[in-house]
Amino acid sequence: MAIELVNWVEIPVQNMVRARKFYEAVFEFSLADVEIDGVTYPCFPNKNDDGFSGALVQYDFTSPGRSGALVYFAASPDVATMLGRVLAAGGNIIRERTEIAPGFGYYALFEDSEGNTLALQGME
Structure with missing residues (x-):
């Protein structure tokens, strides 16, 4: 049975406005x-665009x-392009x-606007 292993991700932030601006610039979506429960969570869309995969918290x-x-x-479209967006943001x-x-693609590690270490992975 094929499953999506990661169900939900919460990324802790100190400054929600700054963090939101960073992630929207890097991933080029809103x-x-x-x-x-009265708390607003900026959420990441899921791959089917019919729900969410995580949030800034x-x-x-x-x-x-x-x-x-x-x-x-x-x-997307590739690791190098995304790293450029990380720096620009x-x-x-x-x-x-x-x-x-060989055959497994590439990865890179980056620090977001809040000091979190995260990774990118892609075939190019």
């Missing part, structure tokens, strides 16, 4: 505001930074585009 029990899980985002490159293994 985050959708979803209200849950501000909780008192999490904080942005380099510790924690490493989330890999699909690079105010992020930093931690690891440049690197081949994973």
Whole structure:
């Protein structure tokens, strides 16, 4: 049975306006505001565009930074283009585009506007 392993991702932020601007610039789409229990969450669309795959969050029990899980985002159209968007949006490159293994594509690590370490992965 084929499953989508990652069900939901929450990325902690300090400054919601800055973080939203960063992610919308890098991925070139608008985050959708979803209200849950009186709190508005800027959400990432899912691949079928019929729901959401994650959100930017501000909780008192999490904080942005380099510790924690490493989330890999699909690079579109390619890793190098996405790294350019990361820099233009105010992020930093931690690891440049690197081949994973022949036939498995490439990855890169970056720091978002809030100090989180995240990854990009793609075939180019």
